[in-house]
């Protein structure tokens with residue numbers, strides 16, 4: 001007997017070892033529960049992180065655009081007031097007023113990590129007789145790549161734009177039969193005289209992981225886009241990244257109020273995705289809760305049986321001077337031990353599942369579906385909850401053990 | 413607190429009823445008066461169902477009388493709460509039962525240590541030494557590390573006696589301690605208790621059906637239908 005362990009712990013261990021078959025089954029039950037919780041939570045965290053990474057790798061945290069033009073009611077007669085027609089005017093391509101000042105303002109903010117001015121508008125990519133509608137985006141590569149890392153997404157060629165270079169998506173390249181180094185004409189509704197028709201060289205072909213984006217998105221140097229779209233010196237959007245993407249909506253709100261611009265956060269843009277993820281999390285927590293209940297019932301039933309089996313020994317211990325509190329704590333310790341050992345074994349099992357998943361759940365090309373990381377906090381939290389569950393479920397059996405009348409127990 | 417010189421045990425008009433307030437209410441002990449002096453070696457005899465175990469449980473603070481007074485080493489036990497009763501029981505009284513004496517998850521020596529461990533909370537080397545000394549006193553030093561469940565009935569009962577001695581209690585209560593043993597083992601166990609009584613002055617109250625053994629005590633207390641009747645032993 002270790003002199004550092006109190007009677008309660010010693011007795012709890014001895015009782016668990018003596019009833020090793022029951023103890024082992026309960027611990028296995030708890031371990032399976034813990035491993036399921038850990039595996040599911042890790043999987044979910046992996047899926048969600050993957051979704052966010054994908055979204056955020058092709059999306060600025062905040063996109064700033066010019067304020068919408070006021071729609072003025074069309075009023076012919078005073079009498080027509082109640083049927084006044086309010087119509088949004090068609091948004092023509094407009095530049096953000098004083099955008100340099102806004103950029104300077106944004107760069108001063110400590111939570112802003114990157115600001116990139118872009119100009120975007122409709123154009124046609126023309127090859128021979130074929131003219132495909134595209135979204136033409138003019139960028140300053142260095143700043144832009146800090147927000148959307150096109151370099152990562154290049155499948156052939158390079159992302160380093162030359163002054164007459166263009167980056168196109170895989171779908172557009174396939175549709176037009178384009179390869180790197182070939183020429184591509186881009187036309188807008190500006191006349192050719194005023195710069196609405198220019199020829200670029202394909203510097204690189206990218207894959208944004210989205211068919212539509214791969215068909216429509218094209219990137220050219222800012223200056224070239226400005227002249228094609230007739231906005232020389234102007235920009236249509238400012239892309240902004242923050243140190244914490246989850247603050248995007250509050251920051252966007254602040255920008256709308258302070259800068260007279262339209263600012264939309266990725267959280268607003270992907271509201272549906274967020275809602276879906278929240279639903280997924282809720283479902284996950286519900287399952288975890290019921291796993292916990294099942295484990296708790298398992299531990300509790302084994303302890304109830306153990307109290308009955310040991311009632312004579314409990315009576316003898318009481319006769320030898322064991323207080324009710326000591327008896328109660330012996331059984332609480334058994335519950336805690338099952339929970340603790342179960343969560344350690346369950347954590348190892350969970351790690352095993354995760355490793356297996358990483359080995360076998362792969363795309364046909366052998367890459368992982370998405371990265372799953374082992375989160376230490378998840379293990380700590382689950383272990384703590386499992387141990388607490390052990391103690392809580394032991395409360396009732398422990399109380400009945402403490403309440404045993406020693407006379408009945410010894411005679412029984 | 414405890415008087416060192418007064419009687420170890422004093423019962424005054426102790427009554428015990430079971431199933432109080434139900435149609436099955438029965439009084440089992442009808443006013444017991446009893447004094448046990450220090451160092452007495454007594455047998456408690458009587459027919460089955462006469463109330464011997466009930467009386468022993470009350471004396472051992474495992475059960476409470478319905479009425480009457482119970483003093484242990486001069487201390488009135490009435491009004492003590494469960495914790496105080498438990499403490500008094502642990503310090504003043506040792507038990508030897510007929511069956512199921514030992515905690516099977518512990519070794520012989522650990523079982524002997526148990527009252528000390530329950531008193532202090534944490535084990536220590538002195539407890540261990542004391543337990544081993546007690547085991548050699550009952551002739552079981554070789555068996556100290558044996559699991560309690562792997563011993564014969566007579567050996568287990570000797571371990572139980574050693575355990576009852578651990579706290580040096582003033583009074584040891586034994587409920588049919590030899591009832592489950594063969595004659596040879598029964599004689600050994602009885603002789604052992606007698607030796608402890610002589611050497612250490614521990615008071616014994618032993619329930620037995622064995623008249624030969626009862627005849628070897630100092631005092632025979634007979635209980636018939638819940639009332640005491642006294643006769644004197646051989647010695």
Ligand SMILES: Nc1ncnc2c1ncn2[C@@H]1O[C@H](COP(=O)(O)OP(=O)(O)O)[C@@H](O)[C@H]1O
Nearest residue numbers: 430431440458459460461462463464465466467
């Ligand atoms: N908990 C109890 N409830 C009801 N009756 C009891 C209880 N304990 C003992 N009795 C009754 O009290 C009487 C005396 O029992 P007991 O003290 O065990 O006798 P003995 O030990 O002398 O054989 C018996 O009739 C028994 O049925």
Ligand SMILES: [Mg+2]
Nearest residue numbers: 464465466587
């Ligand atoms: Mg009896």
